[in-house]
Amino acid sequence: MLILAIETSCDDTCAAVIKTEEADSNKTDFNSVVLSSIVSSQAKKHAQYGGIYPSLAAREHEKNLPKVLKIALKEAGLKSPSDVDYIAVTKGPGLAVSLWKGVNFANQLSEVYNKPLIPVNHMEGHILSNWLKPVGINKKINKKENAQFFPSVCLVVSGGHTELILMKDYGKYELIGKTRDDAAGEAFDKISRILDLGYPGGPAISNIVEKQSSKIKNKKPDIKLPRPMINSKDFDFSFSGLKTAVLYLAKGQNQNSKNKKIPILLKAQIAAEAQDAIVDVLVSKTIRAAKKYKVKSIMLSGGVSANKLLREKLVMESNKEKIPVFIPELEYTMDNAAMIGIAAYIKVINRDKEPKQKEVEANANWELV
Ligand code: KG4
Ligand code: ZN
Numbered sequence: 001m002l003i004l005a006i007e008t009s010c011d012d013t014c015a016a017v018i019k020t021e022e023a024d025s026n027k028t029d030f031n032s033v034v035l036s037s038i039v040s041s042q043a044k045k046h047a048q049y050g051g052i053y054p055s056l057a058a059r060e061h062e063k064n065l066p067k068v069l070k071i072a073l074k075e076a077g078l079k080s081p082s083d084v085d086y087i088a089v090t091k092g093p094g095l096a097v098s099l100w101k102g103v104n105f106a107n108q109l110s111e112v113y114n115k116p117l118i119p120v121n122h123m124e125g126h127i128l129s130n131w132l133k134p135v136g137i138n139k140k141i142n143k144k145e146n147a148q149f150f151p152s153v154c155l156v157v158s159g160g161h162t163e164l165i166l167m168k169d170y171g172k173y174e175l176i177g178k179t180r181d182d183a184a185g186e187a188f189d190k191i192s193r194i195l196d197l198g199y200p201g202g203p204a205i206s207n208i209v210e211k212q213s214s215k216i217k218n219k220k221p222d223i224k225l226p227r228p229m230i231n232s233k234d235f236d237f238s239f240s241g242l243k244t245a246v247l248y249l250a251k252g253q254n255q256n257s258k259n260k261k262i263p264i265l266l267k268a269q270i271a272a273e274a275q276d277a278i279v280d281v282l283v284s285k286t287i288r289a290a291k292k293y294k295v296k297s298i299m300l301s302g303g304v305s306a307n308k309l310l311r312e313k314l315v316m317e318s319n320k321e322k323i324p325v326f327i328p329e330l331e332y333t334m335d336n337a338a339m340i341g342i343a344a345y346i347k348v349i350n351r352d353k354e355p356k357q358k359e360v361e362a363n364a365n366w367e368l369v
Contacts, residue, residue: 001348002035002084004072004109005341006065008102009094009122010160011057013040013064016337017076017084020345023140030141030349035076037135037331037338040064047199051189052159054097061101069109072337075135081113086356088337088344091119092366094160099362107359116356118344122335123368126301127154127167128346129339130326143349149297149324155286155314158302158335159185159200162282164235164289165368167299170350173369176289177235184278185304187239191246191274195267205271206307212268223269225249225277227284235289237281246274275309283313290323298325306333 001021007014016037023029042060046052073080081087089106092099110117133139147169153176154165162184164177182190185202192201197208209216225245228238250270254262262270282304290298298318304310311327318325332339 001086001345002078003086003088003118003341003344004081004084005088005120005337005344006069006102006106007090007122007125007335007337007340008061008065008098009090009092010098010335011042011046011052011060012335013042013061013068014038014335014337015065015068015072016341017072017078018338018341018345019076027349028143031138032131032141032342032345033138034132034135034338034341036072037336038068038072038075039334039336040068043200050193050199052095054095057095058097058101061098065101065105081109081115084115086118086344086348087115088118088120088340089360090122090125090340091360092122092363094122094364096362096364099364103360103362110358117358117360118347119357119360120340120343120347121366121368122340123156123161123163123165124173125339125343126156126158127165127299128343129301129328129332129336130299131342131346132329132332132338134329134331149326151293151295152297152299153286153290153293153295154299154301155282156302157184157282157300157304157310159183159189161302162237162239164286166289166293166295170346175367175369176293177237177285179237179239181238181240182243184237184239184282185302187242187278188304190243191271194243194246194250195262195271197267197271200303202304202307205275206309208264208268209272209275212265215265216269216272219273220269223249223253223273225273227277227280230281230284235285237285239278242274242277246270275307279307279310279313282310283317286314287317287321290318290321295323298323300325300327301333303334306330
């Protein structure tokens with residue numbers, strides 16, 4: 001089975017082709033391989049606005065969709081969309097104007113080439129990105145083996161979302177916590193803007209921390225930020241106070257500077273503390289949720305899951321609790337269409353009631369649970 005997947009929920013225009021097949025007659029073993037995964041990032045174009053500029057995103061998607069489709073098909077060794085069995089597309093959640101560009105494009109392909117459509121939830125895509133191997137490498141999916149990892153607690157952290165989701169089985173999700181204001185990625189982006197480090201903020205912050213690591217090894221005791229809601233009994237998050245705290249901290253520490261520009265070393269010290277604060281809260285709450293719900297595994301995903309410190313700390317703390325932890329390949333942490341393809345395939349093999357549709361409508365607020 002060949003699935004062509006399209007993803008345009010935010011500012012990345014993505015197309016991918018996934019090949020899947022049954023590996024045994026009982027239909028419990030499946031092989032899946034990503035044949036191509038093309039991402040056209042608009043990050044540089046949005047950087048001048050310090051965040052996503054919706055009408056620019058929509059225009060770029062329209063321009064880039066035919067291009068990424070062409071490359072994705074070519075790299076997969078296919079001539080046209082008529083060679084695939086299904087077309088999967090992100091229905092939501094996301095930015096409405098962006099989602100509609102991908103959905104309309106997929107609807108047109110479906111009509112012209114007479115292919116069934118599979119609408120996919122972006123969050124489910126992120127979660128199942130844990131099942132993806134790099135392009136060209138086979139991944140065996142064994143339904144029984146996978147069942148041993150459920151229930152799983154999934155920490156989905158991106159620019160738009162910070163959620164703790166209890167995954168009881170494929171297609172069975174329960175939301176156990178979410179951010180009450182800014183998402184973790186948004187916090188990285190806003191803090192990076194305060195420190196004038198660039199956009200997207202996550203990589204900018206971890207880069208400066210890494211570059212200056214030898215100089216900031218010993219933390220200044222007066223550079224301290226709060227860990228918002230770390231001790232709250234629920235599993236919700238709140239990151240908006242953190243950026244205000246960074247603003248005051250930067251101002252307070254920089255009082256003596258004549259030209260008001262924050263020196264690089266101070267920037268790195270604040271960036272390191274902000275990163276520590278975000279990671280501490282994310283890891284602490286995930287582990288507490290894992291223990292409370294007695295889960296069999298932990299799954300990390302979303303753009304922020306590219307963060308090295310978050311990956312390392314989550315693995316370390318999960319190991320202490322002897323809970324298996326899944327971390328996506330770096331290339332699938334940010335938005336991509338391969339994760340939409342694998343989520344569509346899992347819907348097909350689990351005989352989701354209505355995975356195939358003739359026409360998809362975007363839903364910017366589509367809840368997974
Ligand atoms: O999943 P994603 O590509 O798009 C959304 O669905 O939002 O996530 C983008 C977010 C941005 O906020 C970016 O700053 C953050 O992921 N991010 C990181 C890192 N790489 C990307 N945050 C922390 N550390 C990183 N290394
Ligand atoms: Zn995303």
